[in-house]
Amino acid sequence: MLINELSKRTGVAIPTLRYYENFGLFKGVSDETVTTNNYKDYDESIVEKIEMIKGAKEGGFTLSEIKKLLDSWYDKNLSNEKKTQVVLNKISEIDCKIQELKKVKKLLTECIVTIEKGGC
Amino acid sequence: MLINELSKRTGVAIPTLRYYENFGLFKGVSDETVTTNNYKDYDESIVEKIEMIKGAKEGGFTLSEIKKLLDSWYDKNLSNEKKTQVVLNKISEIDCKIQELKKVKKLLTECIVTIEKGGC
DNA sequence: TCAAAGTATACACTATACTATATACTTGTA
């Protein structure tokens, strides 16, 4: 699909997609048989990748952190053990963030009790 | 406590604390009886507030979002019902972020299976 | 007492993640 469709499918604005591509998060391919333009084609796997990027960003990961993960994922020179390790590390970072969020949630829940008591 | 101790207690750098205070996330008080300086004093509640800020930031909330929450929390003119509503909204945002992070985690877990199968 | 360390304020600078603008070329449609 072309960038316009990719944007519609993911809900990410075209300039942002170009920024991401430029940042190295994914890469569209120009059809070599077409010589009149260099329009890039993005496949289904890129839609999935962007969904992952959106989720990770929502959870507070930076583009650099996301890139590092994707880079090792696609690194042919990395052993499966090392790839697994990188992914496991990211999973434990996610668990950490979830714990932090739960802590904040707990604080806010306590807040509500305080409000209802008329405190504050 | 003075800013130096606050920094040590929270692990947040002094310039960052000043930035937060300036942003309006909390406010130290100058002792009116001391005329020689305007050193600010920060109490325990501010330590807690900063822990909350750290957690919220880690989970991807912006300082503006955090400020909005704190502002309504300390708004004397807001009814308890409205305060509760603001806090409940924030809690559901947190749940949303947790769901997003779990989705990413699921994706990464699937990644590991794929790696182990020798795929990619 | 005086020098080092701490505090406050102001302003400049940086990094991240976009967003906008300009330009040039291509494609699809009336």
Add this chain to the structure above:
DNA sequence: TACAAGTATATAGTATAGTGTATACTTTGA
């Protein structure tokens, strides 16, 4: 075939969240 809409690239500008530097004043300890 003309022209609107789509695509690519480059560059500049913006917002957020700090970090660094300079200056001035205050406190504390040898």
